[in-house]
Amino acid sequence: MRVRDLPLSAAVIDHFESRGIEELYPPQAAAVEAGVCEGRRLVAAVPTASGKTFVATLAMLTADGPGLYIVPLRALAREKYETFSALPGVSVGISTGDFDERATELGDHDIVVATSEKVDSAIRNGADWIADLACVVVDEVHLVGSEGRGPTLEVTLATLGRRAPGVQIVALSATVANPDELADWLDAGLVQSTWRPVDLRTGVYAAGRVGFDSEASKTPRAAGDDGTERDVSVPGDPADATDATDALVTEAVDDGGQALAFVRSRREAETLAERLAAADLGSSPEVADEIRGLDGTETGRRLADCVEGGVAFHHAGLRSAHRVAVERAFRDRELKAICATPTLAAGVNVPARRVVVRDQKRYTGSGMEWLPTLEVHQMCGRAGRPHLDPYGEAVLVGDETTRDELWERYVEAGPERVDSKLADPNALRTHVLSVVASDFAASREGVLDVLDATFFAHGTPTSELGGVVDTAIADLVEMGMIVDEDGLAATDLGAQVSRQYVTPETGARVVDGLRTATGMATVTGLTALEIVCDTPDMQDTYLGNRERADMYQFAQDHADEFTTRMGETEDFEGWLTAVKTARVLYEWTEGASAEDLVERFRIGPGDLESRIERAEWLLGAADAIASVVDADAAVPFRERRARL
DNA sequence: AGCGCCCCAATCTAGACAGCATGTC
DNA sequence: CTAGATTGGGGCGCT
Numbered sequence: 001m002r003v004r005d006l007p008l009s010a011a012v013i014d015h016f017e018s019r020g021i022e023e024l025y026p027p028q029a030a031a032v033e034a035g036v037c038e039g040r041r042l043v044a045a046v047p048t049a050s051g052k053t054f055v056a057t058l059a060m061l062t063a064d065g066p067g068l069y070i071v072p073l074r075a076l077a078r079e080k081y082e083t084f085s086a087l088p089g090v091s092v093g094i095s096t097g098d099f100d101e102r103a104t105e106l107g108d109h110d111i112v113v114a115t116s117e118k119v120d121s122a123i124r125n126g127a128d129w130i131a132d133l134a135c136v137v138v139d140e141v142h143l144v145g146s147e148g149r150g151p152t153l154e155v156t157l158a159t160l161g162r163r164a165p166g167v168q169i170v171a172l173s174a175t176v177a178n179p180d181e182l183a184d185w186l187d188a189g190l191v192q193s194t195w196r197p198v199d200l201r202t203g204v205y206a207a208g209r210v211g212f213d214s215e216a217s218k219t220p221r222a223a224g225d226d227g228t229e230r231d232v233s234v235p236g237d238p239a240d241a242t243d244a245t246d247a248l249v250t251e252a253v254d255d256g257g258q259a260l261a262f263v264r265s266r267r268e269a270e271t272l273a274e275r276l277a278a279a280d281l282g283s284s285p286e287v288a289d290e291i292r293g294l295d296g297t298e299t300g301r302r303l304a305d306c307v308e309g310g311v312a313f314h315h316a317g318l319r320s321a322h323r324v325a326v327e328r329a330f331r332d333r334e335l336k337a338i339c340a341t342p343t344l345a346a347g348v349n350v351p352a353r354r355v356v357v358r359d360q361k362r363y364t365g366s367g368m369e370w371l372p373t374l375e376v377h378q379m380c381g382r383a384g385r386p387h388l389d390p391y392g393e394a395v396l397v398g399d400e401t402t403r404d405e406l407w408e409r410y411v412e413a414g415p416e417r418v419d420s421k422l423a424d425p426n427a428l429r430t431h432v433l434s435v436v437a438s439d440f441a442a443s444r445e446g447v448l449d450v451l452d453a454t455f456f457a458h459g460t461p462t463s464e465l466g467g468v469v470d471t472a473i474a475d476l477v478e479m480g481m482i483v484d485e486d487g488l489a490a491t492d493l494g495a496q497v498s499r500q501y502v503t504p505e506t507g508a509r510v511v512d513g514l515r516t517a518t519g520m521a522t523v524t525g526l527t528a529l530e531i532v533c534d535t536p537d538m539q540d541t542y543l544g545n546r547e548r549a550d551m552y553q554f555a556q557d558h559a560d561e562f563t564t565r566m567g568e569t570e571d572f573e574g575w576l577t578a579v580k581t582a583r584v585l586y587e588w589t590e591g592a593s594a595e596d597l598v599e600r601f602r603i604g605p606g607d608l609e610s611r612i613e614r615a616e617w618l619l620g621a622a623d624a625i626a627s628v629v630d631a632d633a634a635v636p637f638r639e640r641r642a643r644l
Numbered sequence: 645a646g647c648g649c650c651c652c653a654a655t656c657t658a659g660a661c662a663g664c665a666t667g668t669c
Numbered sequence: 670c671t672a673g674a675t676t677g678g679g680g681c682g683c684t
Contacts, residue, residue: 072660072661073660073661074660074661096661096662097661097662097663100663100664115661115662116661117661117662118661118662120661120662121662121663125663148660148661149660149661152661152662242674264657264658264673264674265656265657265658265674266657266658267656267657267674267675268657268674268675271674271675315658315659316658316659316660341658341659342658342659343658343659343660346659361671361672361673362657362658363656363657363658363672363673364657364671365657366670366671367670367671367672368671368672368673369671499663499664500662500663500664501661501662501663502662502663537662539659539660542656542657544655544656545654545655545656546655610660614660614661614662616663617662617663618662618663620663620664621662621663621664624663624664645684646683646684647682647683647684648681648682648683648684649680649681649682649683650679650680650681650682651678651679651680651681652677652678652679652680653676653677653678653679654675654676654677654678655674655675655676655677656673656674656675656676657672657673657674
């Protein structure tokens with residue numbers, strides 16, 4: 001099937017053909033046969049980089065009206081925004097928390113790219129552009145199975161069907177065990193394929209040898225490759241995972257390729273990058289200068305030093321500007337290798353010839369746990385750059401004792417199932433409130449009726465949700481966010497909480513803080529920050545053992561400014577970490593430099609950045625909540641927010 | 645006394661979405 | 670319930 005035979009404008013066909021895209025990939029052709037161009041709903045469960053974006057483009061351009069492209073990450077939103085903007089004669093808008101356009105203008109575009117939470121928020125607040133949508137593409141739908149954000153996605157898709165009846169839904173999924181159930185739920189056709197534009201070989205390394213899967217026999221082999229097993233010369237100890245990783249990365253780079261190494265922790269990513277950079281895999285002085293120019297942070301300097309040697313590290317402790325610079329430089333082949341934590345597994349397109357997964361376990365608070373198959377598959381899926389590499393190679397580093405288990409778990413095993421997490425009481429409380437506050441339902445039955453369109457209800461009779469919904473309603477009534485007389489209705493507080501997009505628990509914490517503050521003699525900026533940081537919507541900041549005593553002292557010194565009495569908390573540890581976050585942000589608003597804070601509180605520059613951003617949102621929300629709460633305390637939320 | 649090394653024990657551990665309404669150099 | 674890398678300090682021996 002050829003691009004020129006598709007029902008697209010001549011300009012768009014030229015656009016694709018000028019980029020060498022003439023023939024459809026098999027999964028794309030299957031999508032066309034399944035009717036993507038005729039408004040048919042579709043679930044496409046195919047590997048990354050097998051042309052999902054093209055299928056999405058087809059659906060949105062052939063739909064009879066505007067299209068919405070939902071992504072899970074801001075970085076992805078930006079990437080897709082740029083991709084779609086390159087299409088001739090297509091107007092594209094973007095809506096994420098950090099980059100927003102006026103809602104009225106969003107309706108003017110042919111395509112809008114947005115994060116799932118932003119769409120949820122738009123639906124809750126009755127944005128009118130939602131009702132006009134003809135096509136909605138959901139990227140990474142398998143995330144409905146993720147604990148925190150999955151319920152939001154499924155409720156969004158369920159309510160979207162109400163606001164825009166008859167929309168074409170095109171859901172793009174990683175390969176999972178039960179894509180048919182997703183398709184059933186969305187009343188969509190299913191296209192399933194494992195086809196990739198570049199072959200992928202997955203192998204397990206142990207004791208100086210890599211054993212590859214049977215895919216290898218289908219591909220032309222590198223010189224010296226004698227079959228499905230290959231020796232790797234490891235300078236150092238072949239039994240040492242880091243020495244082996246070093247050798248595997250170096251080998252790929254010497255061979256003219258690029259490599260991606262995945263490790264467990266941030267620190268290990270940095271250590272490995274420094275080690276590889278010391279061996280000088282290449283040099284990128286311009287990129288190093290670019291990174292050095294971003295900030296005067298210790299982390300930034302170390303990153304720039306590594307980049308001098310052609311290697312970068314990548315994790316969430318980096319500022320987003322650092323991450324963007326590293327990703328761009330790697331894509332433009334100005335870097336030879338990236339050592340990363342799992343940040344890079346999902347997200348923006350950063351393909352490499354070889355992927356080395358050194359660590360397959362992760363600390364979870366109660367010990368080490370194997371990474372989910374899907375996550376490791378996503379890491380491995382980064383191997384193979386179309387048009388640049390003859391094939392992609394992914395190597396899991398193990399030893400004789402783990403070889404077989406790695407093989408079974410990640411090479412042979414199929415992917416995991418996706419299952420709804422909506423039954424979680426916290427998730428349900430949030431969504432029951434939003435359904436009531438946005439007038440989707442005015443009774444218990446109404447709520448159940450809305451939830452009937454969720455993935456959860458598809459697998460389980462809604463009656464099973466009845467009990468959990470009842471407790472959610474009771475909780476919300478007790479929190480003063482809903483009244484249950486003669487039907488359900490949101491109170492002013494409940495409406496504000498839903499509109500501000502904070503969880504009911506956050507709203508309750510703010511209300512509680514305001515009440516306590518009313519009786520306090522000293523209410524300061526620190527008070528405002530303490531309330532907001534003690535909220536479940538604020539991410540907590542790691543409190544090291546060595547800092548604990550100092551933080552305890554700080555908490556005591558400022559006890560009269562806090563809405564929490566030190567002796568009366570159930571979760572003192574949790575509160576103390578909130579105090580740390582509040583203290584960092586307080587110093588920031590009082591003029592401390594990022595360099596100073598990062599050093600003194602042992603946090604990454606990216607951690608500081610994200611906390612500032614979040615505090616900005618939460619202080620604004622707290623201020624809005626304060627305006628509907630009957631409390632006289634003047635907590636300076638707005639003043640602190642202005643200082644951020 | 646000063647320095648270097650080794651061993652044991654303490655320390656530490658991935659990621660990341662979201663509001664709203666204007667004045668402003 | 671399920672770990673493993675890194676760091677820091679103390680002790681010890683050598684010069």
